[in-house]
Amino acid sequence: MAPEPHTAYTVPFPPRPQPEPQSGLLTAGEHDDLLNPELYADYVRKSDLGQQVRALPVLDTARLLTVEVKDERGRPAPFVPVELRCSDGNSLTFTTQADGTVAFFPGMDRLSGTVHIRAADSAWRLVDVPRTAGTGRIGFALGGPVQAVTKLDLALVVDVTGSMSDELRFLQAELDSIVASLGERHPELDIRVGMTFYRDKGDAFITRTYGFTDDMARARDQLGKQFATGGGDYPEAMQDALVRAANQKWRPDAMKTLLLVADAPPHNEDVGATWLAAEHLRAERVQIVPVGASGVADLAEYVMRAMAAATQSRYAFLTDDSGIGNPHAPPAIDCYLVTRLDKLLTRIIDSQVSGRRIEPDKADVIREVGQYEAGKCVLPEGFGKET
Template sequence: MKLFKNMHWPFIFGFLFFLSACDGDESVTGEDKDSARTEGHFSLSDGGSSSGGSGGGSDNGNGNDNEDYAGLVTAGEWNDLENWTFWESLLNGQDYSEIPEYWQFYTNNRVAFLVNGVGGSLVNAKVEISKGGTVVGATRTDNLGRADIWLGLHQKETVTDLSAYSLKINGTVQTVNLKRFVEGVNEVTLSSSPENLSRVELAFIVDATGSMGDELEFLKADLKSVIETVESENAAIDILTGTVFYRDEGDEYVVKHSGFTTDINTTVDFIGQQVANGGGDYPEAVHTALSTAMNELQWSDNARTRIAFLILDAPPHYETAIVNDIHNSVKLAAEKGIKLIPVTASGIDKETEFLMRFLGIVTNGTYVFITNDSGIGNDHIEASVGDYDVELLNALMVRLIKKYSE
């Protein structure tokens, strides 16, 4: 890890007084969260990588839309798709071997594609794998013509023979001998020319429960700066933004959302109105937020880029129906070509980290985690990743948006 060296520490420490002012009598304490982790969560060894974040925070955000909070939170990014051997070694090791069974995500049957047309990569091409006439995996290519499909995603068995599987791209059967990623990337070249797509859809799914009170105001300012920066620096693309904020069952609300719009002020104003409150127990209504984002936001069929940032500090409730609901939302995201990019805040545990990484992997996204380097918020566990750069969160998010839309 390369440490971020340009933080203005005196300035940041002044904001710690703000954090203490946010603490309330009804906050979810670190002790509450540690207790909740033992209910429905097996204990994982972290190999010494975890610093044991407590994640306690205020039940009351103040809704202050202070632009001075932007550009202070630090974070790292780790792309498991680009570090596949590392990912497989984690899951094959002793510490995390039970994780796939726990969340029912098995990523051992990866089938990767690079789809080109006449003159360049085919963007937004619909890629489908079928067996016996039934589609078993579908997604869309990204801005670089890349796509990944996962066979038997919720089954432990390894698929070694793909001769019974067929491939369609944009509805046309392709004559190709499919191979798993361990054998290489399936490169397909079509006679069609790439479309000049300019639509970029960005969704922000945000946990607004009380435990986010230590970081939410900073994150709101960062989201505002991200939206405004992307809009000002990318005149050649049409940017639409939308948001989903969520809490938990029994709170003032479970989800509230603002649909896609080209008017960034609508999204920025909606974000500015949100405060941290509610929650109480450790898990939150993540599954409802994901379902809302996938089904209620107006994702188009002809976008160049679709990204949903999922910002949270707690896992979903660990119940079979809820886990299945998450599976369905992730499947739908992959089919629509929506990259899920989780951003984890203080308070997550290892089970949550790996679930978020599954979400990024299966939807051809990546994983972002807030770090302790800024001194903002409660303690953040050390992610189980390789070497990474510490960046300002807002700059990191802008970088990823550019990477997946240029």
């Protein structure tokens, strides 16, 4: 009798143990393209993505026209309307952020060579728009007291397709930590949180939105009920989510921050709609803070960095230092500091509320990439010169 053949069994490799979700475990870096215009111009040129997706925005962060408004004592004046009129009669009106500034992009905003600008009811001033690299800065001083920042509307826009399961597990704990830290730093701050979750066409839902609430227990419950599934292909319905978020009931006298947590771009044919939504948010003084999660590739990083720069904000991205979740694609960024995600986002939002850039404590820095000095990368000698 022939012996029975041996049966081969494959023993599955055990997955890497993952810690229970809690704040302070995820790690991240951040970058401000408005502070690094030469590097941003080099990044846009080298990416060559404009040849693939024509609707991609092209920002020239080196050629800015920045309007800075202060009160009679030299303090930044938030929520001040700044009106700009071009020689052809077209006009733009934005309101100042907490640092008292509004940034105009001559190319993106289609400015004429000279423009008239006024802040609130001040006299009009004729200003030459920068034609080459170099920031034009125009100052206004207003009489009377400035309006204090006492409110914050914080919107979460989160990709909840299948690839985002690890990030979603930790997001609830991170939100608790961020809101608690902001409350400690600004006890008078009235904080509301709203949420938009999104997937893609063909999934059980495309977007699911919850209005702003100051009930943090309710917000935690809404976030805790979400789970990651669906998607299928790489791009997702980011444009629909941003439109939903733009239509939230933002308070006009609040600082407005939108955390966009995503690991994929919109579909190529939806990039134009995505950028229109971002421009609408910019007009409403909403600062977009993208958080690039695992899987972020060239197009997603490009779109999210453009949104951050256009809204006077910063681009954040998760790193592998925590050992949690899928591998994270390294960003096309020359220098940054790696810290805990909750502390990083707290610093960014606190900077937007207080109107001054806040750097991490040395003890909070896990790792440094490149030569970093207060948000700026030290450029190598001869950078940008033709060879």
